[in-house]
Amino acid sequence: MLDRLDRWAAGLTSLAALIGTLGLIAEVVVILADVVGxxxxxxxxxxxxxxxxxxxxxxxxxxxxxxxxxxxxAVDLFEGAMPVWMRHAGDVISALLGAAIFAGIAWTMWESAQLSKMLNLATNIIQLPKVWFQYAVIVFSLIAAFGMGLRAVTLMFGGMRRHRIEDAL
Incomplete structure (x- = not known):
């Protein structure tokens, strides 16, 4: 069951990252065109x-x-001096806290999107509707919250601790 959820989370994460990559490409193209212009x-x-x-x-x-x-x-100044159970508990708590933070971002952005929709708010220069970008933040935040929550559940039921990037270097 957790493996299936993890594959689903991986797919959602990949989709979000792909869309984020398109945002990066748009950013670079627009800035380049503006500078040359x-x-x-x-x-x-x-x-x-x-x-x-x-x-x-x-x-x-x-x-x-x-x-x-x-x-x-991650600041791990004291991690080496902690017992394994405490490091494990810290990993679970940080995943749960991250999930709660991103769920909170999604919730507050939902409220903000309702205001933007009601007031028809748009960007200053070319009048892009803000609500669509707020909806995107909601979806991306929920994907992040889901992934963090799934990581917490996996850790609670004896799953492996994910390696940090610096551990791989």
């Missing part, structure tokens, strides 16, 4: 709006992948 005296209209919204997609789209690969910042 400014050099020739014709800056790209709305570049600030597009790059801001692309950054939202980039950051939140990659968050679940960052967690899945153990890429979040």
């Amino acid at each position: 400014r050099y020739f005296g014709a800056p790209l209209s709305g570049a600030q709006d597009v790059s801001t919204m692309a950054m939202v997609i980039l950051v939140f789209g990659g968050m679940a992948l960052c967690d899945r690969q153990g890429g979040h910042i």
